[in-house]
Amino acid sequence: MNKLILGRYFPGDSWLHRLDPRSKLIAGVAFIFIIFLADSLQAFALLWVFTLFVMRLSGVGFRTYVRGVRPLIWLILFATLMQMLFRTGGATFVDWGPITISEYGIINGFYVFCRFVLIIFFSTVVTLTTKPIDLTDGIGSLLRPLRKLKVPVDELALMLSISLRFIPNLMDETQRIMDAQRARGTQFGEGSLIQQMKTLVPIFLPLFASSLNRAEDMANAMEVRGYQSGTKRSTFRQLSWKRIDTASLFIMVVLAGVLLVVRTI
Amino acid sequence: MVQQLEVENLTFQHDQRLNSKTLSNVSFTVQKGEWLAIIGHNGSGKSTLAQLLVGLLVPENGQISADGLIMTEDTKWEIRRKIGLVFQNPENQFIGSTVQDDVAFGLENLNMSYNEMKIRVDEALEMVNMTRFRFHEPTNLSGGQMQRVAIAGALALKPSILLLDEAFVMLDPLSRKDLLETLENLKITEDLTIISITHDVNETAVSDRVLVMESGEVVNSGSPEEIFLAEQAIDPPFAEQLRRDLMAKGRSVPETYMTEREMLGWLCK
Numbered sequence: 001m002n003k004l005i006l007g008r009y010f011p012g013d014s015w016l017h018r019l020d021p022r023s024k025l026i027a028g029v030a031f032i033f034i035i036f037l038a039d040s041l042q043a044f045a046l047l048w049v050f051t052l053f054v055m056r057l058s059g060v061g062f063r064t065y066v067r068g069v070r071p072l073i074w075l076i077l078f079a080t081l082m083q084m085l086f087r088t089g090g091a092t093f094v095d096w097g098p099i100t101i102s103e104y105g106i107i108n109g110f111y112v113f114c115r116f117v118l119i120i121f122f123s124t125v126v127t128l129t130t131k132p133i134d135l136t137d138g139i140g141s142l143l144r145p146l147r148k149l150k151v152p153v154d155e156l157a158l159m160l161s162i163s164l165r166f167i168p169n170l171m172d173e174t175q176r177i178m179d180a181q182r183a184r185g186t187q188f189g190e191g192s193l194i195q196q197m198k199t200l201v202p203i204f205l206p207l208f209a210s211s212l213n214r215a216e217d218m219a220n221a222m223e224v225r226g227y228q229s230g231t232k233r234s235t236f237r238q239l240s241w242k243r244i245d246t247a248s249l250f251i252m253v254v255l256a257g258v259l260l261v262v263r264t265i
Numbered sequence: 266m267v268q269q270l271e272v273e274n275l276t277f278q279h280d281q282r283l284n285s286k287t288l289s290n291v292s293f294t295v296q297k298g299e300w301l302a303i304i305g306h307n308g309s310g311k312s313t314l315a316q317l318l319v320g321l322l323v324p325e326n327g328q329i330s331a332d333g334l335i336m337t338e339d340t341k342w343e344i345r346r347k348i349g350l351v352f353q354n355p356e357n358q359f360i361g362s363t364v365q366d367d368v369a370f371g372l373e374n375l376n377m378s379y380n381e382m383k384i385r386v387d388e389a390l391e392m393v394n395m396t397r398f399r400f401h402e403p404t405n406l407s408g409g410q411m412q413r414v415a416i417a418g419a420l421a422l423k424p425s426i427l428l429l430d431e432a433f434v435m436l437d438p439l440s441r442k443d444l445l446e447t448l449e450n451l452k453i454t455e456d457l458t459i460i461s462i463t464h465d466v467n468e469t470a471v472s473d474r475v476l477v478m479e480s481g482e483v484v485n486s487g488s489p490e491e492i493f494l495a496e497q498a499i500d501p502p503f504a505e506q507l508r509r510d511l512m513a514k515g516r517s518v519p520e521t522y523m524t525e526r527e528m529l530g531w532l533c534k
Contacts, residue, residue: 133362165362168404214357221358224319224350225371225418226342234376236361236369236386 009131014059015244016129021138023245028126030252035115037259041107044114046262050255051121058129068124069117076116084109136161137237155229162218170211177206268333269426269458270295270318275327277313287313288481291327295426300452300459302469302489305478311462312353314478315430318460319350331426346375349419351432355411356403364406364414365390365399371422389421392447408435416444420451427451429461433468445471466502470524490521504528 016024038044055065069076083105090103127135140157147153178188181202188199275291288310295301305311316322318329320341329336331344352358361367368389372382390396393413403411412435419427427448433441449471451457461468469475475492477485485495493501501509504525511518519531 133366161362162360165359165403169356217352217354217357218360220316220321221352222360222370223321224345225360225422226345226374227370228342228374231374232376233373234378234382236366236373236379236382238379 008128010058010060010064010128012059012129014057014129016054016058016125018244019129019248020239020241020245021130021134022142022239022241023248024126024130025135025138025142027248027252028123030249030256031122032119034252034256034259035118037256037263038111039263043259043262044111046255046258047118048114051118054125055121058125060128064128065121065124069120072116072120076113079116080109080113083112132164133161133237134239136164137235137239141239152229154233166214169214170207173210174203174207177203268294269297269299269331270460271328271330272318273328275314275317275329276325277310277317277322278325279313286481288317288324291478291481291483293476293483293486295458295460297425297458298452298456299474300449300461300472301474301476302472303460303462303476303478304464304469304492308480309478310481311478312430315350315428315462318428319345319348346422347424348426348428349422349424350428351412351415351419351430353431353434355408355415355432355435358415358418359403359411362402363399364395364401364403367403367414368417368421371418375422385421385423389417392420392451393417393444394447409437409440412436413440413444423455424457426458426460429459429463431462431464433461433463433465441465441467470502494521 035047038047055062084101085099085105087105087108088100088102089105090107092100092102094101130138136157139160140153143151143153143156181199182188186199186202189196191199271294273292275288276286277288279287291310291314293301303311303314313322317324320336329344331347334340334344334347336344359367360370365386368386369382372385377385386399387396390399393416395410395413395417398406398410398414406414412432416429416432433444436444445468448457448459452459459472461472463469469492470489472489475485475487475489476483477492477496485492487495493505502525504527507528508518
């Protein structure tokens with residue numbers, strides 16, 4: 001769990017922390033599209049400078065970002081290698097039948113590598129500087145137009161926020177059950193794969209049972225406090241779109257514009 | 266006297282295969298501004314009664330009415346606005362992601378405006394002395410603190426009846442005393458009616474009237490003084506215990522129940 005840096009919040013008071021979650025979400029999604037506009041070394045150099053600058057603004061150490069890339073490094077290297085080994089064009093350096101290492105291959109491999117790493121870095125900035133609950137609110141707010149299509153956006157957002165709220169509880173509970181089973185002589189992480197899987201059954205069964213109990217208690221508590229799905233609710237957590245949010249989206253537009261100009265040259 | 270809550274011949278059975286009812290023919294009334302304590306052993310049907318009172322369960326027989334409004338499928342939402350229920354397990358009733366979000370949850374359901382919510386949340390947190398913790402997440406709170414938040418969540422809705430289903434069990438003795446005092450004040454200033462389902466003698470002692478339940482029936486009722494005298498099986502408050510012990514030693518002690526303060530006064534005479 002500690003390895004997964006994506007989706008972990010780092011408390012701080014940077015400029016990025018204070019941005020509205022909506023603008024950060026929009027910027028994050030926009031960045032994925034913008035990245036595909038880059039098709040030259042100069043363009044990628046610009047994107048790197050931009051991303052590193054944004055990462056610096058977040059006030060979170062560079063190492064934390066690198067740790068975010070680590071779980072995906074094999075996938076990234078695989079994609080890069082595929083480009084390097086099979087793409088042809090330009091000067092050819094090695095030619096072993098279907099496997100060729102060419103100029104274009106190397107350049108494209110580098111581009112693919114950059115795209116992956118940049119996207120991960122940028123989305124990590126978003127998740128590291130935004131509380132999960134704010135992200136939920138942001139998503140809920142951005143998806144609000146879908147309500148017209150009868151998509152239960154508010155219910156989904158509430159579900160998401162309650163799930164987030166109960167993750168620590170479920171982790172505690174798993175730990176407790178594991179300790180209880182250990183006290184009864186279960187040994188985890190030993191024996192063959194099948195044996196290891198078998199030792200998980202006595203964890204998941206009680207966990208499942210207690211989660212159901214918890215869900216019932218919670219449904220009761222919600223109902224008693226007047227929760228009815230499908231009715232209009234106000235929100236206590238307010239999102240406020242500030243000038244700085246508009247400005248940051250404008251920066252994204254400028255970035256896209258610059259890349260478009262560089263592209264046509 | 267205004268009848269705030271009327272319960273007539275309430276009967277309920279959890280398991281149809283069993284012969285014994287979970288509740289049978291329970292009737293009582295609660296007056297406005299009264300503090301009613303319901304006591305009884307585990308399995309006496311106290312918690313079931315609480316769930317029936319807010320319409321989470323539907324009785325087999327009998328009728329509940331709050332402020333003259335009879336509980337039906339249609340009126341249960343309106344009745345829930347009058348009755349605030351606080352459950353025993355504080356962790357599972359913590360819906361919001363922070364303390365203030367949780368207190369606001371019930372208000373959000375009423376589609377209340379932000380400014381009004383803010384005032385209500387501030388007030389409610391102040392009442393239970395949790396203002397310092399307003400931005401805390403539930404994982405950083407103790408059981409007692411979460412129970413305070415749960416009580417604040419119910420109070421924020423300004424119910425006319427506060428129903429506490431063993432809501433004080435996780436509190437330490439000091440904060441329990443604190444909250445009991447807060448509730449006693451609210452009872453006077455806001456004319457709040459309180460029904461507390463409890464095992465705790467101190468909580469029983471501050472009530473105006475006690476209902477004793479046993480296997481789904483009301484077996485006794487009366488003032489705390491009467492109940493502590495009559496029900497020898499129930500652990501009495503410290504002062505009453507002292508009185509009985511002194512009596513057993515052959516000292517001449519008053520025949521009536523005394524509060525701690527009265528006892529102190531008598532001892533110092």
